[in-house]
Amino acid sequence: MAEPLIPSETLTSFHNFITSSNCKTILALLGAGLSSASGLPTFRGSGGYWRHYNSIDLATPDAFERDPGLVWQFYSYRRHMALAAKPNAGHQALAQLSHNDKINFLTITQNVDGLSQRANHNSQKLIELHGSLFCLKCTNFTCSYRDPANFNDPLTESLDASSLVHDKDNLEDLPFLSDDKLPHCPLCETGLLRPGVVWFGESLSWVNVDKTDEFMMRNHVDLMLVIGTSGLVWPAASYIDIVKNQGGKVAVFNIEKDDTDTESWQFIGDCSKTLPMALKPLIDQVNLSSEL
Structure with missing residues (x-):
């Protein structure tokens, strides 16, 4: 598969932000689009x-x-x-970021496949919103x-x-x-x-919801990564809105571009390729072994 074409100005702008003093807390929201790159x-x-x-x-x-x-x-x-399936390079990039002690980081995954854990994601910084x-x-x-x-x-x-x-x-x-x-x-x-x-018609674990809410209340989320999900389903949409309303930035990693969203960075293409490119400045110095 060809490398995704990310406009240089988009990548430069994003890299400048994540390496600046304005980006101390990052929240990631994962959807099925990330795991589809692993063949699921x-x-x-x-x-x-x-x-x-x-x-x-x-x-x-x-x-x-x-x-x-x-x-x-x-x-x-x-x-x-x-x-x-095997964790892909996108899972690996997020796992590396979870071990970067200079960034206050949390991943909320809507996926139930366990690929984030198998990429050696820091378990203390991972919430399985929909179970396993x-x-x-x-x-x-x-x-x-x-x-x-x-x-x-x-x-x-x-x-x-x-x-x-x-x-x-x-x-x-x-x-x-x-x-x-x-x-x-x-x-x-x-x-x-x-x-x-969590099946349709069932409530999310209030323990997981409370952990997420506590993270968002205790920290000003400077950047939210929306990865492989449309972000239209509750509570995903509410998290994105909260971050935006607090003045945080949003970066979307998906296959299709959202022409109605003119405020977010948009990385269009295979998440397993765009994520490592986008997060490169934050993960280069992190040593992490995984199944990859």
């Missing part, structure tokens, strides 16, 4: 189908209650794909079991992802899986386990 489907928009199922219809509590086997097959596929594919929790109301980092693949013999291809033209129904074929809680032994992600 976005499951939104035109890519919003897994086999012939609408992925959004599978990501709800009602769908899990109605057919937990189908939902688990979808999420087993996603877990398998995420484990097979690799967190498991019990659905039994009286059970508090939670496994924050389960990377077994497959979780059960019936959830082998090799047959769960991502093909929207495949109209073949998946086999019905009874509850005994699905992951069960090792603590209470009766409850089904579910993915520890």
Whole structure:
């Protein structure tokens, strides 16, 4: 893929700002566009189908209650794909920035694939707003079991992802899986386990929301990086507005240009290429090992 064409004046202006005394606190908001550069489907928009199922219809509590086997097959596929993917240079650049002790930095990721962690992002400076594919929790109301980092693949013999291809033209129904074929809680032994992600219709973790709010209240955010996301969904849009209203700057990293936004720096192209170029002055001196 060709290198993105970033106007020299845009890059120079951005570099001058991030190396100035006016840029001490940076907030990054990540979306699916960053992970798509690692080969992961976005499951939104035109890519919003897994086999012939609408992925959004599978990501709800009602769908899990109605057919937990189908939902688990979808999420087993996603877990398998995420484990097979590698963090890209964009993840790496942000991870390096998280270890720059001269910058007050926080990343809020809407992604659930764990790629930021695998790039060795500082865990104290990373909030998984929508949870994680690799967190498991019990659905039994009286059970508090939670496994924050389960990377077994497959979780059960019936959830082998090799047959769960991502093909929207495949109209073949998946086999019905009874509850005994699905992951069960090792603590209470009766409850089904579910993915520890935030489904449509569920509230975000107030712990994560509070951490984000506290960061924004305690600090004047000088720069917000909006990466691989449109920033139109709450709470993303509210964070961007807060930063702008406080006089902070915004830089957008996305595939398409927003012609209505004339105030932000816009880096158009593959995020895995534009991010390292844009953040180069802040990450050059940081030594960080990762899977890349």
